[in-house]
Amino acid sequence: MSDLDAAWRRLRAAGAAAAARSISGLFEAEPDRLDRLSLQAAGLYLDLSKQPWSAKDLALALDLAQAAGVEAARERLFAGETANPSEGRAALHMALRAPRGADFAAQGEPVSREVEATREAMAAFARAIRSGERAGADGRRFKAIVHIGIGGSDFGPRLVWEALRAPDPDIELRFIANVDPADSAQALSGLDPAETLVVVVSKTFTTQETMANALIARDWLRNALGTDGDAHLVAVSAAPDVAKGFGVRGDQIFGFRDWVGGRYSVWSSVGLSCAIALGPDVFEALLAGGAAMDDHFRLAPLASNAPVLLALAHVFNRNAMDRPVRAVVPYAQRLRLLPNFLQQLEMESNGKRTRTDGRPVTQATAAAVFGDAGTNVQHAFFQLMHQGSDVIPADILAVAQSADGHPASQTKLLANALAQAEALMVGRSEAEVRRSLAKDGLSAGEIDILAPQKTFPGDRPTSFLLMEALTPEALGALIALYEHKTFVEGVLWGINSFDQWGVELGKTLAGHILKDLEGEAPGAHDPSTTALIARLRDGA
Numbered sequence: 070m071s072d073l074d075a076a077w078r079r080l081r082a083a084g085a086a087a088a089a090r091s092i093s094g095l096f097e098a099e100p101d102r103l104d105r106l107s108l109q110a111a112g113l114y115l116d117l118s119k120q121p122w123s124a125k126d127l128a129l130a131l132d133l134a135q136a137a138g139v140e141a142a143r144e145r146l147f148a149g150e151t152a153n154p155s156e157g158r159a160a161l162h163m164a165l166r167a168p169r170g171a172d173f174a175a176q177g178e179p180v181s182r183e184v185e186a187t188r189e190a191m192a193a194f195a196r197a198i199r200s201g202e203r204a205g206a207d208g209r210r211f212k213a214i215v216h217i218g219i220g221g222s223d224f225g226p227r228l229v230w231e232a233l234r235a236p237d238p239d240i241e242l243r244f245i246a247n248v249d250p251a252d253s254a255q256a257l258s259g260l261d262p263a264e265t266l267v268v269v270v271s272k273t274f275t276t277q278e279t280m281a282n283a284l285i286a287r288d289w290l291r292n293a294l295g296t297d298g299d300a301h302l303v304a305v306s307a308a309p310d311v312a313k314g315f316g317v318r319g320d321q322i323f324g325f326r327d328w329v330g331g332r333y334s335v336w337s338s339v340g341l342s343c344a345i346a347l348g349p350d351v352f353e354a355l356l357a358g359g360a361a362m363d364d365h366f367r368l369a370p371l372a373s374n375a376p377v378l379l380a381l382a383h384v385f386n387r388n389a390m391d392r393p394v395r396a397v398v399p400y401a402q403r404l405r406l407l408p409n410f411l412q413q414l415e416m417e418s419n420g421k422r423t424r425t426d427g428r429p430v431t432q433a434t435a436a437a438v439f440g441d442a443g444t445n446v447q448h449a450f451f452q453l454m455h456q457g458s459d460v461i462p463a464d465i466l467a468v469a470q471s472a473d474g475h476p477a478s479q480t481k482l483l484a485n486a487l488a489q490a491e492a493l494m495v496g497r498s499e500a501e502v503r504r505s506l507a508k509d510g511l512s513a514g515e516i517d518i519l520a521p522q523k524t525f526p527g528d529r530p531t532s533f534l535l536m537e538a539l540t541p542e543a544l545g546a547l548i549a550l551y552e553h554k555t556f557v558e559g560v561l562w563g564i565n566s567f568d569q570w571g572v573e574l575g576k577t578l579a580g581h582i583l584k585d586l587e588g589e590a591p592g593a594h595d596p597s598t599t600a601l602i603a604r605l606r607d608g609a
C-alpha cells in the first residue's frame with residue numbers, strides 16, 4: 070500500500086471515531102483547541118475549532134497533505150509549470166495580482182511584464198471613462214456598463230460588484246449572463262444606449278449564450294446610434310481576433326492569456342467592468358488582497374496555512390465522514406453571491422471522477438455547494454441544517470464592521486451568525502428539552518411526543534470566517550483563499566482542478582437540438598427528448 074493510500078485509510082478510521090463523539094467534548098479534552106485551530110491570514114480570521122477533528126485527526130490530515138505532495142504541487146503551481154495537463158497549460162492567476170516587479174513565468178515564458186502592461190491599459194481606460202475623457206458617440210459621458218459573459222466571465226465580476234458597489238453609483242453596472250431573453254431585456258431596460266458601454270467578456274469568444282447576448286446588445290447600440298454604436302462596444306477575450314471579427318475596435322479589446330482559467334479570471338481584464346465602475350484603485354486593492362493570500366499560501370507551513378487547513382477540514386467531512394454537501398452562508402448581504410461563485414469554483418474545478426493520470430479517483434471528490442445570505446437562510450434551509458437527517462457542514466462568514474450604517478442591525482446580524490454556528494455544534498439535548506417542557510407543565514405523555522421533536526442533535530460542523538470590514542483587500546484575500554483551497558483539494562484527490570471536460574457534452578447536444586428545433590427534420594434522440602422536441606416544434 071502506498072503512503073498516500075495508508076494516509077487515506079488512517080483518515081477514514083479517524084472519521085469513524087469522530088462520528089462517535091461530540092465536537093463540544095473536544096473543547097474540554099483539548100484546552101489549546103481554539104488557539105491551535107484559529108488563525109489569521111491576509112487579514113482574515115479563520116476558526117476551524119468547530120470542526121469534528123481532534124488534534125490527532127488534524128495531524129493525520131496533515132500527513133495526508135504531505136503524502137499527496139501538496140507542498141511540491143504548490144511550488145509547481147507558482148513556478149508556472151503545467152498545472153492543467155489535459156489542456157497543456159499553466160494555471161497562473163497569481164501572476165495577475167502580483168505586485169509590480171514580480172517575475173512569473175508560464176511554462177517558462179515570462180509573463181509579468183505583459184500582465185503589468187494590460188493592468189496599466191485597463192486602469193487608463195477606466196480612468197478615461199470615469200473622467201469623461203472617453204465619452205459616448207455623441208459626446209455624453211457613460212453612465213452605465215452592461216457586462217455580458219457567463220460562468221467564469223460573469224460570477225467573479227458580479228460578486229465583486231455586489232460586494233463593493235456604492236448604493237447609488239456614478240456608473241451603474243449591470244450583467245447579462247443567461248441566453249434567456251428575459252435576462253437581456255431586464256438588463257437593458259431603462260438604459261440609454263448613448264450613455265451605455267457594453268463590455269463583452271468571453272475567454273473563447275464563442276460561448277453560445279454570450280455571443281447571442283452580444284448580438285442583442287450590438288443591435289441595441291446600432292439601432293440607436295448607427296455604426297457609431299461600435300464605439301460603445303468593448304471586448305475582453307483570450308481570442309482577440311475573434312472579437313475583432315465581431316466588430317469590436319482593436320483599441321477596445323483587452324486580452325488575457327490561456328493560462329488564466331475562466332473561474333480564476335476575475336483578476337485579469339475580465340474584471341474591467343469592475344475597474345471602471347468601482348474605479349481602478351479599488352480594483353488594484355482587490356488584487357493586492359489576492360496577492361497577500363498568495364504570499365500566505367506559498368510561504369506558511371501546512372499546519373498554519375489557511376487554504377490548506379480549510380481544504381483539510383472539508384476533506385475530513387467529505388471523505389472521512391462521507392458528507393457530500395456543504396453549505397456556504399455569508400452573514401453579509403454584500404457577499405450573497407459568494408455561494409454562486411463557489412459553486413463554479415469548486416464544482417467545476419473538482420467535480421471529477423478521473424485522476425490526472427487517467428485512472429479512476431480513489432476518493433469521492435467535490436461536495437455539492439449551496440447557500441445564500443444569512444439571516445435569510447435561517448428562514449429557508451436552516452431547519453434541515455439543525456434537525457435534518459443528514460449532517461451538512463457549513464462555512465459561515467461574517468464581517469465585523471458594516472459600511473452601510475445602522476450599527477444596531479449589524480450587531481443583530483453578527484449575533485445571528487455566532488448563534489447559528491454555536492447552535493449547530495452544541496445542539497440541545499433531549500434531557501434538557503424534557504426538563505424545560507416539564508417546567509412548562511406538560512404531561513409525561515405530551516413530553517414523550519414533543520421532546521424528541523424539539524431536540525437538536527448538534528455536532529454539525531462549521532468553519533467560521535471573520536473579516537474586519539468588507540474592503541477590496543479583504544474580498545481579494547477571501548476569493549484567493551477559496552481558489553487555493555480548491556487547488557489543495559484537487560491535489561489531495563489527484564485530479565486536474567483546471568479543466569472542465571464535463572461541460573462539453575451538454576454544449577454539443579444543445580447545438581444539435583438547436584438545429585432540431587429550427588430545422589426541417591429532427592435527428593435521433595432518446596424517446597423522452599424526441600417527444601419534448603416534437604412538443605416544442607408543434608407548439609404544443
Ligand code: F6P
Nearest residue numbers: 220221222271272273276331572
Ligand atoms: O461553463 C463552462 C465554461 O467553459 C467555463 O469554464 C467558463 O468560465 C464559461 O464556460 C465561459 O466561457 P467563456 O469565457 O469562453 O465565454
